[in-house]
Amino acid sequence: MKRKNSRVKWVSLTLLLVAGISYLWWFWDISRVESMETASGFQMKFRTTGDQIEIYQDQKWQPFFVKGVNLGASLPGHYPGELPIKKEDYLRWFAMIDExxxxxxxxxxxxxxxxxxxxxxxxxxxxxxxLYLMQGIWSPEELLIEKKDAYLPEIREAFRHEIQDAVGAVYGDITLPEKQGKASGKYRANAGPYxxxxxxxxxxxxxxVQNTNKLHAKSVSYQGVHFRTTxxxxxxxxxxxxxxxxxxxxESKHGWQHPMTFTNWVTTDPLSHPGEPIYQEDLVSVDPTHIQVASxxxxxxxxxxxxxxxxxxxxHDPALQQVKNEAGEIDTYKAxxxxxxxYHKDMPIMVTEFGVPASWGTAHLGNLGRDQGGHTEKEQGEINAALMREIGEEGYAGGIVFAWQDEWFKKTWNTMRFELPEDRRSFWINVLTNESLFGLLGMYPNKDGVLNIDGDRSDWDKMQPEEKQRLDLAVPGFEEIWMAHDEGYVYLMAQLDHSxxxxxxxxxxGVDTTPGGNRHAPELGGVRLDEGLETLISLGKDEESEIRISSNYDFHTRLYGKAYGMLPVKEEEMHDDSGVFKPWKLAVGxxxxxxxxxxxxPMEEVGVGKLARGTTDSEDASYNSLAAWQVKGKVVEMRVPWMLLGFTDPSSLAVMSYQGEGKTFKTATTKGIRILPWIVDRAKAxxxxxxxxSSPFRVSELPIYSWPTWEQVRYHERKKQSYSILQKTYRDMKPSILQK
Structure with a gap:
């Protein structure tokens, strides 16, 4: 019995020793990170000097230029508050970011x-x-916007708690209880030296900001331990x-000091912008020079x-039309x-968010075609690289691109009203929503790489039967039509009886998803249908390949024309079976x-219904991330984003309804998609x-492509073309000081 107790004690002691060594490793290992001790006894690895950030290396201070990337907290099928990213994900991503x-x-x-x-x-x-870390501290954003008074005790207290939690998390010295939408657990890894x-x-x-300034006009002085007002x-x-x-x-409680900054954006910068159209975008300033270091x-x-x-x-601002880039073009970003x-003399300044998305949809227009969306992955990389080079050329302390990974849950002002139910955004990727596609690491729906749009049917033939559906259509000119789908697109492969x-x-x-729509149209010739079409896809020459939407179904015109009065509306086009299919558009202003x-x-809008011919095979030199269709011989392949077919949430079979007036929309549950194909001979017209x-042609008897609702998403990650383009710029940019 005594020997058994001794063995138990030995095992317990061994486990305790291993646990202790493991625990101490977090602290001992990173204590080897080279740093300098200040006269007041604090450790420093980075500091600001003049307009530069410096790193302590080789026992001296040297310039350090930040080449960074913003990292989000979500994965497809999840919202950030669910915190789905695992340790192995982070480790894999860190290697790619480092590379x-x-x-x-x-x-x-x-x-x-x-x-x-x-x-x-x-x-x-x-x-x-x-890899170094820049830790953000989230302010009580929703409360600030709702209450419009930063001095409220509930806001001040919430922010202070968040600050304490963030510092404790970075230094591995806190246990955070479970709280909805917040990170929790035991923080024991000391990342402070990094x-x-x-x-x-x-x-x-x-x-x-303006309201806070008015309410507390006399509260304009703070003399803190380390920072003070001017x-x-x-x-x-x-x-x-x-x-x-x-x-x-x-932070000083942990024996370290690191450079401080606060989040700011162009809307609250300290500059005056007389050419800004909207008063609110140049309403008030938050000036970094009004905060000084005390100690x-x-x-x-x-x-x-x-x-x-x-x-x-x-x-629009003439004051930004005075600077040209190396190509001799007016460059308002550089200006x-x-x-x-x-403005920020003798002070380091950094652009901690910049970039453009590789998305089908666009939300704002920019100088030099640097729009918020509408870019291929290649174009995204070229623009991001150009912006980063300009940040370096203008003497900034660094730039941090937005963002590392695509985030499906994101919303954009010009598509959010059409994504219903709102709480299911993360279950599908709406490529018209540009905010979802800023990533350098793409989060692709499950058919990407499985069904390449390239005019080759072999990948369809390899698919499992449950992953595709053959439409039993007896239409002259067509031998076979197959359909499939994933979280981003509806796919179609048609084999004709001729090239x-x-x-x-x-x-x-023609596409039918819900009762209503056009039962006749010029494109149908003299044929009438018993059930209307919501959208019409045409494939031919590059300039005429597009998808259009039935005029009385067109929710862009219904919102901005009928509800807001910003677009002209022809009353006859708002009637059922108008016979008119309108170009698919998004508002950009x-x-x-x-x-x-x-x-x-005036209102500004862009077309998003054009269907680019090309290949979606990422291994092909001619890869085009926005390609929609391709034909080779008899085989035609196509993919169409869900929203362009009228879907507000394909995961729950929700489509936009014809019902509803005003600024809100109603949805209907669809049984699926009916496809009506036909060919037009140009010579015979x-x-x-x-x-x-056969009149009317019985669309209602056509087979329906259907699928079950889904609650889980399938996706895979892949570096976008933009990754390698930005990689070259990051590697080439100097100064870049590396720590041994």
């Missing part, structure tokens, strides 16, 4: 313990320079100084989110960077007139595959 040439990862909020464990583990094992700086707060709502500070800047000082006080050796820098397409003064840099020649003929595919704007601006004598 890209980035040296900093920025996160917006507290991630789960696995994130910090992965960062420490990755840096411990890798050779050469580590920190480059603290990024406090979120983009500030200008109305909230005699020019506003009430909101005073509050913000207190929050930044709170971060410094919390913080690591220093302080300014940071801004700067995109080339927002706000609209990037296109803005120069103005902003000049398709777009110079001699044109292909049409609303009609503006005084007093909301400085002068009248008539359909060659729809029987003229």
């Amino acid at each position: 890209m040439g980035a040296n900093v990862i920025r996160v917006y909020t507290i991630h789960p313990p696995e994130f910090y464990e992965a960062l420490v583990s990755y840096n411990h094992k890798k050779e050469g320079a580590p 920190l480059i700086g603290w990024h406090t707060g979120t983009e500030w709502d200008p109305v909230m 005699d020019k500070s506003t009430a909101f800047e005073t509050w913000l100084t207190e929050m930044v000082d709170t971060v410094a006080q919390e 913080w050796d690591a220093g302080y820098f300014a940071s801004y989110h700067v995109y080339p397409y927002y706000p609209d003064f990037f296109r 803005y960077l120069r103005q902003l840099k000049a 398709f020649d777009s110079e001699k003929e044109k292909l049409y595919f 609303l009609e503006m007139e005084p007093p909301d704007s400085k002068k009248y601006y 008539q359909t060659t595959s729809l029987p003229q004598e």
Whole structure:
């Protein structure tokens, strides 16, 4: 019995020793990170000097240029508050980010313990320079916007708690209880020595800032332990100084100092923009120069989110039309960077968000075609690389691209009203929603790479029977029609009885999803249908290949024409069976007139229904991420985004209804998709595959392509073309100091 007890004690002691060594490793290992001790006893790895950020390396301070990437907290099928990313995901991503040439990862909020464990583990094992962390601290954004008063005790207290939690998480010295939408667990990995700086707060709502300034006009002074206001500070800047000082006080408890900044954006920058159309976009300033260091050796820098397409003064302000790039083109982004840099004299300034999305849809237009969307992955990479080079050329301390991974849950102002139910956005990828597709790491629906749009039917033949459906159609000219779908697209493969020649003929595919629509149209010749079509796909020459929408179903016109009065509406087109199919469009700018704007601006819209011919095979040199169709011989392949077919949520079989007036829409549940194909002979100017004598043609008896609802998504990740393009820029940019 005594020997057994001894063995138990020995095992227990061994386990305790292993656990202790494992626990201490987090602290001992990273203590080897080279740092300098200040006169006041704090450790420093980074500091600000003049307009530069410096790193302590080889026992001296050297310039450090930030080449970073913003990392989100979600995966397809999830919202950020669900915190679905695992340690193995982080480790895999860190390797790819490192390979890209980035040296900093920025996160917006507290991630789960696995994130910090992965960062420490990755840096411990890798050779050469580590990946550094810029830790964001999320402000009570919703409360700030709702209450419009930053000084409210509930807001101040919530922000202070978030600051304490963030510092504890980074230094591995806190246990956070479970809370809906928040990270929780035991934080034991000390990532503090890998920190480059603290990024406090979120983009500030200008109305909230203005209201806070009015309510607390006398509260314009704060003399903190580490940071203080100037005699020019506003009430909101005073509050913000207190929050930044709170971060410094919390970090100092751990014996470290790191550079401080707060989140800012163009909307609340300290510059004047007389060419900005909307008053609210130049309503108030949050000025980084109104915060000063009282006692913080690591220093302080300014940071801004700067995109080339927002706000609209990037296109309209004459003050930005004076600078040209190396190609001799007027470059308003470069001009803005120069103005902003000049304002922040002797102070480091960094662009901590920039970039464009590789998306089908567009939400804003920018100078030099740098729009918010409508780009291929190749174009995304070229624009992002150009923006990063300009950030370096204008003397900034670095740039952090937005973003690392695609995030399906995101919404955009010009599609969000059409995505219903709203709480199911993460279950499908709406490629018309540009906000979902900023990533350098694509999150692709499950048929990507399985069904390549290239005019080759072999991948269809390899698919499992349950993954596709043959439509039993007896239509002259067509031998077979197959359909499939995934979380992003509806796919169709048609094999004709002859080789398709777009110079001699044109292909049409009518789509029916819900009762209503056009039962006749010029494209149908004299054929009438018993059930209407919601959308019409035409394939032929490049300029005529597109998808259009029935005029009374067109929810773009229904919203901005009938409800808002910003577009002309022909009453006859609003009737059922108008016979008119209209181009598919998205709004990129609303009609503006005084007093909301400085002068009248008409509504702006872009077409999104054009179907590009090409290949979606990412291994092909001619890969086009926006390709929609291809034909080779008899085989025609096509993919169409769900929303262009009228779907508001394919995962629950929800389509837009014809019902509903005003600014809100109703949905209907569809049984599936009916496809009516036909061919038009250009020489004869008539359909060659729809029987003229059968009137009306019975669309209602056509087979339905159907699928079950889904609650789980299938996807895979893949580096976009933009990754390798930005990789070259990141690797080439100097100065870049690597730590041994």
